[in-house]
Amino acid sequence: MLLVVFFSVLMRVETLVTVVPGIMAFNAAMVGYGLLDQLRDGLPRPRLSGAAAGLATGVLSYAALNLLSLYGLGFMVFGLLYLLIFAGVGIAFGFLGAILAVKYFKLKV
Numbered sequence: 001m002l003l004v005v006f007f008s009v010l011m012r013v014e015t016l017v018t019v020v021p022g023i024m025a026f027n028a029a030m031v032g033y034g035l036l037d038q039l040r041d042g043l044p045r046p047r048l049s050g051a052a053a054g055l056a057t058g059v060l061s062y063a064a065l066n067l068l069s070l071y072g073l074g075f076m077v078f079g080l081l082y083l084l085i086f087a088g089v090g091i092a093f094g095f096l097g098a099i100l101a102v103k104y105f106k107l108k109v
Helices: 002-010 013-042 046-073 080-105
Strands: none
Touching: 002 013, 013 046, 013 080, 046 080
16 A cells, blocks of 8 residues: 555556556465465465455455545545456455465465
């Protein structure tokens, strides 16, 4: 989220809207990986847990960015379609981050 605020100084809002899903994808992958890094074998379904963490990242990012844009710009930058995009990207990349963690830590699946 701090990266989005930093980019908002450098880019126009129209350009920033196209870049944010990529930033959010990286964040979701890091959350999926980080969850399994912290809990290791403590989760019965690690890949599903990573996807759920990615979904939470997407939905919370959507809400936080819309609230910040509403406060700062006076209007919401992201529509409901972006909620679906953020959720889909969050699930996919959270799952991929979890797969990477499972392979890296050689966890039992």
